[in-house]
Amino acid sequence: MARTPFLTPSTIADAALRLGDREGGEAMTMRRIAGELGCDPMALYRHFPDRMALLDAVADLALTAVPSPDPALPWDERLRRVADDIRAAALAHPGIAGHVAARPPLAEQGQRIGAGVFAALGDAGLAPAEATRAAQALVATIAAGLAMAVRAGTRDARWHQVSDVLGGLPSAPPGGELHTVGSEEQFSYTVRLLVAGIRAEAAGSA
Amino acid sequence: MARTPFLTPSTIADAALRLGDREGGEAMTMRRIAGELGCDPMALYRHFPDRMALLDAVADLALTAVPSPDPALPWDERLRRVADDIRAAALAHPGIAGHVAARPPLAEQGQRIGAGVFAALGDAGLAPAEATRAAQALVATIAAGLAMAVRAGTRDARWHQVSDVLGGLPSAPPGGELHTVGSEEQFSYTVRLLVAGIRAEAAGSA
DNA sequence: ACCTGAACACCGTTCAAGT
DNA sequence: ACCTGAACACCGTTCAAGT
Numbered sequence: 001m002a003r004t005p006f007l008t009p010s011t012i013a014d015a016a017l018r019l020g021d022r023e024g025g026e027a028m029t030m031r032r033i034a035g036e037l038g039c040d041p042m043a044l045y046r047h048f049p050d051r052m053a054l055l056d057a058v059a060d061l062a063l064t065a066v067p068s069p070d071p072a073l074p075w076d077e078r079l080r081r082v083a084d085d086i087r088a089a090a091l092a093h094p095g096i097a098g099h100v101a102a103r104p105p106l107a108e109q110g111q112r113i114g115a116g117v118f119a120a121l122g123d124a125g126l127a128p129a130e131a132t133r134a135a136q137a138l139v140a141t142i143a144a145g146l147a148m149a150v151r152a153g154t155r156d157a158r159w160h161q162v163s164d165v166l167g168g169l170p171s172a173p174p175g176g177e178l179h180t181v182g183s184e185e186q187f188s189y190t191v192r193l194l195v196a197g198i199r200a201e202a203a204g205s206a
Numbered sequence: 207m208a209r210t211p212f213l214t215p216s217t218i219a220d221a222a223l224r225l226g227d228r229e230g231g232e233a234m235t236m237r238r239i240a241g242e243l244g245c246d247p248m249a250l251y252r253h254f255p256d257r258m259a260l261l262d263a264v265a266d267l268a269l270t271a272v273p274s275p276d277p278a279l280p281w282d283e284r285l286r287r288v289a290d291d292i293r294a295a296a297l298a299h300p301g302i303a304g305h306v307a308a309r310p311p312l313a314e315q316g317q318r319i320g321a322g323v324f325a326a327l328g329d330a331g332l333a334p335a336e337a338t339r340a341a342q343a344l345v346a347t348i349a350a351g352l353a354m355a356v357r358a359g360t361r362d363a364r365w366h367q368v369s370d371v372l373g374g375l376p377s378a379p380p381g382g383e384l385h386t387v388g389s390e391e392q393f394s395y396t397v398r399l400l401v402a403g404i405r406a407e408a409a410g411s412a
Numbered sequence: 413a414c415c416t417g418a419a420c421a422c423c424g425t426t427c428a429a430g431t
Numbered sequence: 432a433c434c435t436g437a438a439c440a441c442c443g444t445t446c447a448a449g450t
Contacts (some may be wrong), residue, residue: 007434022234031422031423136354137396141396186342193400193403199406200403249415
């Protein structure tokens with residue numbers, strides 16, 4: 001009676017995302033996802049080769065909320081916005097955010113967003129080969145910032161020590177000025193640094 | 207007879223690192239680390255509160271090979287070198303490299319290296335509060351590049367698709383020019399972009 | 413003080429059937 | 432074609448003893 005009539009990759013990913021939202025990332029086991037759907041754990045293996053592939057699909061699903069970069073905006077604004085949007089979309093689903101950070105999705109949504117990033121870098125004046133490298137750098141940076149946010153937001157107290165460690169060094173600033181590790185401000189700052197580097201690169205090769 | 211007389215955090219971390227080097231990261235379970243030492247798995251809990259804390263110690267141990275940045279060098283050269291050195295030290299121990307990337311060590315070695323980074327950023331002309339933010343950005347970038355290298359180097363075929371995906375976009379470069387995801391070149395390029403951004407930031411606030 | 417051993421409450425995944 | 436159920440080979444960790 002607790003069984004759903006259909007089982008598709010999409011209904012499975014939906015159920016897993018829902019479960020992760022409700023009970024956290026560690027709850028997303030094959031057994032408990034199956035429980036959410038009212039089916040046997042093994043039924044999932046008909047639609048995904050293994051657990052990682054299932055989580056990849058959930059991660060991609062979470063990125064549907066990210067708008068495609070608007071070509072009417074300046075390229076640097078587009079890059080900064082897409083970074084913020086990816087961060088926000090991932091953190092809206094804390095259960096899968098860690099997976100998004102650890103394995104940037106390359107499925108449907110990932111490719112859509114990647115194309116927007118690539119176009120923005122082209123408009124920045126980078127040649128295709130440079131744009132590819134810069135896109136990888138940007139993906140890595142977004143992933144890293146997101147990973148920090150995920151851990152800072154959950155129970156990794158170690159991350160609060162980063163500020164303490166740096167703050168304890170000679171000539172450190174008064175504590176109040178520190179940006180929290182994983183904060184939106186710190187994320188935006190890092191992306192801004194990278195975008196400034198891209199601008200310098202584009203100017204250098206122009 | 208297969209038992210070691212002493213069990214200390216240091217001998218445990220050594221054994222775990224050795225095991226990881228020999229049999230890979232997944233082999234570093236409490237049970238198998240204990241097997242390497244010839245002791246009961248529960249004996250490890252007398253020296254570490256849980257598995258994560260043990261792996262943190264192993265990760266920090268792997269960073270002993272990273273030289274402290276040489277203050278005689280220009281600040282940007284110092285930053286680029288320490289990034290390369292961290293990457294090399296982590297990849298020299300593939301079993302723990304993923305953990306270094308996922309949880310940048312904050313213990314003894316991490317603090318030593320962090321102090322060197324902070325000093326270099328001060329020499330770049332950044333005020334302490336800015337240097338703290340930039341140091342966090344650099345740590346995030348190194349961690350992200352390292353994470354890419356770890357996955358590209360092991361069995362995550364998905365990562366080779368990144369180039370394919372970007373390469374399949376309109377106006378993509380000829381395939382041969384692409385830097386492999388996770389390569390040393392791509393890592394250095396990303397760090398270089400960030401350092402260029404830091405330089406721009408320092409110039410702007412000078 | 414330090415280590416052990418059995419047990420608890422789980423995992424992902426394979427395999428042989430079921431309908 | 433699609434799903435099930437039992438089983439395999441593991442996990443991290445708690446708890447009550449041992450020496």
